[in-house]
Amino acid sequence: MTALTYHPTSPRRRAHPGRGDVVYPAYWIAATALIGAALLGVPLGQPAAVAGATLVFIGGGLPHGAYDIALLRRSVALGRSGMGLAVGGYAAIALLMVVLWMTVPLVALVLFLAVASVHFGEDWQMLEEPLLRFAAGAAVIAAATIGHPAEVSALFVAMSDPRAAVIAQIITAAAPVALLVTAIGIAAAWRDGSRHWAAAMALCFALLLVLPPVAGFALFFVFLHSPRHLAQTRVVLRDMTLGRWLGTGALLSSLAILGWCTVRAIAPWRFEPIIVAQAFQLLASVAVPHLMLSRWLEGRLSAAPSSEEKTLTA
Ligand SMILES: CC1=C(/C=C/C(C)=C/C=C/C(C)=C/C=O)C(C)(C)CCC1
Numbered sequence: 177m178t179a180l181t182y183h184p185t186s187p188r189r190r191a192h193p194g195r196g197d198v199v200y201p202a203y204w205i206a207a208t209a210l211i212g213a214a215l216l217g218v219p220l221g222q223p224a225a226v227a228g229a230t231l232v233f234i235g236g237g238l239p240h241g242a243y244d245i246a247l248l249r250r251s252v253a254l255g256r257s258g259m260g261l262a263v264g265g266y267a268a269i270a271l272l273m274v275v276l277w278m279t280v281p282l283v284a285l286v287l288f289l290a291v292a293s294v295h296f297g298e299d300w301q302m303l304e305e306p307l308l309r310f311a312a313g314a315a316v317i318a319a320a321t322i323g324h325p326a327e328v329s330a331l332f333v334a335m336s337d338p339r340a341a342v343i344a345q346i347i348t349a350a351a352p353v354a355l356l357v358t359a360i361g362i363a364a365a366w367r368d369g370s371r372h373w374a375a376a377m378a379l380c381f382a383l384l385l386v387l388p389p390v391a392g393f394a395l396f397f398v399f400l401h402s403p404r405h406l407a408q409t410r411v412v413l414r415d416m417t418l419g420r421w422l423g424t425g426a427l428l429s430s431l432a433i434l435g436w437c438t439v440r441a442i443a444p445w446r447f448e449p450i451i452v453a454q455a456f457q458l459l460a461s462v463a464v465p466h467l468m469l470s471r472w473l474e475g476r477l478s479a480a481p482s483s484e485e486k487t488l489t490a
């Protein structure tokens with residue numbers, strides 16, 4: 177994910193009409209296919225379908241973080257040791273998150289949900305109000321939870337411990353507010369010209385409410401969140417050949433999965449081997465350095481806008 181900010185000409189207005197209005201046709205195709213499957217009675221909440229959705233969100237979503245280090249390298253002139261430090265720091269933060277899952281999984285879960293809300297809120301660049309962006313980010317979790325409290329609670333418990341059910345209850349209680357605030361965000365995005373994004377997210381929230389949670393999440397993550405970031409990243413890394421681009425995505429995603437399996441094999445692991453729960457734990461572990469790096473890059477870019485960034489924000 178890249179952290180690409182718009183630099184206002186007026187200090188009052190952060191957003192830019194139509195800013196961030198990026199939705200690919202694949203999203204509408206996937207959403208239509210999911211609606212069709214649900215109408216035809218395909219059991220999207222059954223274990224086989226959940227395993228399929230897990231493969232989709234890992235295979236289609238994990239690679240969007242694979243370019244974080246390449247982006248960092250593009251933004252700061254790093255020597256060999258600087259690069260080593262950056263890669264080491266990134267891996268160390270991810271590993272720290274794995275340790276949190278192993279030692280205090282409830283803390284890891286809360287951290288994950290908070291980080292995800294901030295991170296998904298970054299997709300709403302058209303909204304100038306940070307609280308609105310955070311609510312819109314949190315609404316992804318809130319919609320899935322209020323729509324399917326028992327399933328989400330069971331997933332949280334599988335990732336953490338039985339006390340995680342309380343977290344699902346708290347989210348369920350707060351969900352109406354998050355969704356109402358997000359409705360305002362959608363209206364504002366629509367009014368300001370980001371109509372594709374506003375319509376796509378409105379449909380996605382509706383689907384997160386009604387579809388089984390992992391299917392709804394896979395739709396959001398793979399077809400809305402990741403492609404925006406991949407497209408922005410591709411602009412910055414446009415001189416990477418297609419082979420190298422695809423190779424980097426595949427290699428680093430495989431390394432993350434391999435790293436996860438290695439840690440699981442060598443460390444004492446008290447979780448049930450539930451694949452979907454582990455996939456979310458892995459996602460959480462890489463999401464934390466992913467978010468930290470994006471925030472840092474955003475700070476840098478805001479402080480010193482480059483010509484490259486101007487291209488991106490145009
Ligand atoms: C665990 C879980 C959920 C939350 C997933 C989150 C929060 C994912 C965050 C991913 C990130 C931050 C990726 C970074 O790019 C849902 C959707 C409520 C469905 C039920 C189980």
Ligand SMILES: [Fe+2]
Binds near residue numbers: 295405
């Ligand atoms: Fe991301």
